[in-house]
Amino acid sequence: MEIEQQIWGATSEGEAVVLYTLRNAAGAEVRLCNVGAAVVSILVPDRDGHLADVALGYKDFRSYFGPVRQKHRPRGRLHRLRDDAD
Numbered sequence: 001m002e003i004e005q006q007i008w009g010a011t012s013e014g015e016a017v018v019l020y021t022l023r024n025a026a027g028a029e030v031r032l033c034n035v036g037a038a039v040v041s042i043l044v045p046d047r048d049g050h051l052a053d054v055a056l057g058y059k060d061f062r063s064y065f066g067p068v069r070q071k072h073r074p075r076g077r078l079h080r081l082r083d084d085a086d
Helices: 061-063 074-083
Strands: 003-009 016-023 029-033 037-047 050-053
Touching: 061 074
Parallel strands: none
Antiparallel strands: 003 016, 016 029, 029 037, 037 050
16 A cells, blocks of 8 residues: 655645545555545546546645534435434
8 A cells, every 4th residue: 555645735824734645556546635634535446447536525625624504513414314313
């Protein structure tokens, strides 16, 4: 397994935003940034061996600093499950 890190940018306070890439021998890779350990991309091979990104990460680190609309409330599938349980 190969692990790389690179500076992806800087916050408005000057703190480095680091992009980490973890890659296995088959070429599959996961990219994470140090802003909340956000998943930026996940590249995995399909049945024909072509790599495809299956994550819905942002391409620009600034997008991870957007406003939080619903604090302390689950989103997505977990949000629906919680509402169904009420």
